[in-house]
Amino acid sequence: MWCPGYDVLLNRGHTHGKDGSYKWLSRQKRDVFVKQAKFNNWRCRSAFKLIEIDDKHNIFKFGDVVVDCGASPGSWSQVTVDRVNATGKNDGPVGLVIGIDLLPIAPLPGAVFLDSTDFTDPSVLARIEKVKETRPFQVINTVISDMSPNATGIKSLDHELSTELCLSALKFALTVLPRGGHFISKLLQGQEQKRLEILLAKFFRTVSVFKPKASRLDSCEIYLVAKKRIMK
Numbered sequence: 764m765w766c767p768g769y770d771v772l773l774n775r776g777h778t779h780g781k782d783g784s785y786k787w788l789s790r791q792k793r794d795v796f797v798k799q800a801k802f803n804n805w806r807c808r809s810a811f812k813l814i815e816i817d818d819k820h821n822i823f824k825f826g827d828v829v830v831d832c833g834a835s836p837g838s839w840s841q842v843t844v845d846r847v848n849a850t851g852k853n854d855g856p857v858g859l860v861i862g863i864d865l866l867p868i869a870p871l872p873g874a875v876f877l878d879s880t881d882f883t884d885p886s887v888l889a890r891i892e893k894v895k896e897t898r899p900f901q902v903i904n905t906v907i908s909d910m911s912p913n914a915t916g917i918k919s920l921d922h923e924l925s926t927e928l929c930l931s932a933l934k935f936a937l938t939v940l941p942r943g944g945h946f947i948s949k950l951l952q953g954q955e956q957k958r959l960e961i962l963l964a965k966f967f968r969t970v971s972v973f974k975p976k977a978s979r980l981d982s983c984e985i986y987l988v989a990k991k992r993i994m995k
């Protein structure tokens with residue numbers, strides 16, 4: 764999905780004050796993805812990561828049901844709602860996004876949010892099943908997870924905590940996904956990455972590692988993209 768300014772990755776890093784003097788901008792202010800997210804009404808810059816992932820890997824289809832783990836403030840859910848709903852056709856397929864997060868999430872048409880909810884809580888599956896009472900659906904086509912642990916700053920520990928979140932999303936995905944379903948998860952890189960890739964390859968036809976341009980270069984996050992669930 765192209766949007767104005769999207770390809771402009773470099774910024775000068777400074778602006779001029781009223782008196783013509785140089786003023787250095789904070790990283791947030793000179794970040795083109797932050798500006799572009801505001802322009803496009805995405806709730807945060809993370810939206811562009813999912814846009815890149817889906818543009819490259821063709822994950823979402825009209826009518827899909829997607830579970831978004833770690834959904835707050837909701838930009839991945841916004842992108843997903845856009846991509847699973849046929850636009851301009853009243854009789855087009857209607858998709859659904861079910862977002863879960865520890866934090867509150869502002870309502871979004873096309874999505875149902877279970878906020879203030881720990882995704883690792885065993886009751887989550889039952890709560891998602893309950894969504895069917897108000898928004899009936901047949902299957903969950905894709906599970907996406909952008910869950911991040913509270914960073915400790917200790918790289919190996921952050922990796923361990925991120926691996927646990929990735930594994931809990933995978934366990935859920937393997938419980939709910941039908942043959943052909945897809946799974947995307949953030950991972951803070953570290954020694955378990957290869958083992959996770961090997962594990963994913965047992966359950967999905969293709970597994971790739973993706974670092975979106977919108978992901979900060981100094982961040983050790985990558986995304987594992989596992990396509991087409993295999994049923995043995």
Ligand SMILES: C[S@@+](CC[C@H](N)C(=O)[O-])C[C@H]1O[C@@H](n2cnc3c(N)ncnc32)[C@H](O)[C@@H]1O
Nearest residue numbers: 809833835836837838839864865882909910911
């Ligand atoms: C990077 S943010 C997600 C941003 C989101 N993808 C978006 O585009 O708006 C990571 C989120 O993971 C959530 N999270 C971390 N651990 C979680 C858990 N155990 N259960 C639910 N959410 C969790 C955090 O609360 C945080 O909101």
